[in-house]
Amino acid sequence: MPSPATAHAVAGLPAREPVVELARMGITAFTTTRAHGDFSLAEPSHVAANSPRWNELQRSLEPGPAGLVSAVQVHGDEIATHEDAWTGWRRIEGVDAHIVLAPRGAAAVTVADCIPVFVAHATGAVALVHAGWRGTAAGLLPKVIAAMDCPAAELAIHLGPGICGRCYEVGPDVYERLTGWQTIRNRHVDLRALLAEQAKQAGVVDVSASVWCTKCDRDRFYSHRGGDAGRQIAVIVAGTSDSAPFP
Ligand SMILES: [Zn+2]
DSSP states (O other), X not given: OOOHHHHHOOTTOOSEEEOHHHHTTTOXXXXXXXXXXXXXXXXXXXXXXXXXXXXXXXXXXXXXXSEEEEEOOOSSOOEEEEOSOOOSEEEESSOSEEEEOSTTXXXXXXXXXXXXEEXXXXXXXXXXXXXXXXXXXXXXXXXXXXXXXXOGGGOEEEEOSBOOTTTOEEOHHHHHHHHSOOOSSOEEOOHHHHHHHHHHHTTOOEEEEOSOBTTTTTTTSOOTTTTOOOOEEEEEEOOOTTOOOOO
């Protein structure tokens, strides 16, 4: 019996969905697709099966990056800042956002409906945010924008592949926490629209969004609400002022 991943995979699907909006700034950023395989590390069996894929991806970015960092994600509002270069793939505890200042250092977040938010500055400083409803309600993105320590108007933000407003239905409590509006029934919310609004409120002008919905486009991406246990990753590589994107 085919696994859900192979059952839904599209022939000829590219392994990576690049963020072309940031490539213009010399920043390499992408989200993997089903063609790249499952990156979930949620269970010990996933760690054994999928860690080689993480190491392989880290090596595929060389000789560019200083290293690749990811974290056990907790839907919280903690940020890890990586200033010094490292090597290999490093996994840390309990954060949902990374700021990478080390030139050519890379960060990854694991997603399957939650929104990966890519943040870049012309100096090469970057950030990557895992934003589900909890992170969005907690204002994690504005917190990251403030922690970047540069004018928000100079940042470029891209909201990557994630669940769309038509697919994402939440209960009254979550809806109120996200919007401040009370309701007595389930409602649909567009997390990317909320995150874009947060970015604009924080002073960011350059905000773009992926056309892909992980649930509508489940043939390309893993979707938690679509019933997948698999996960894709979003990756961003810090640049330097003279760096160019690489394939
Ligand atoms: Zn959708």
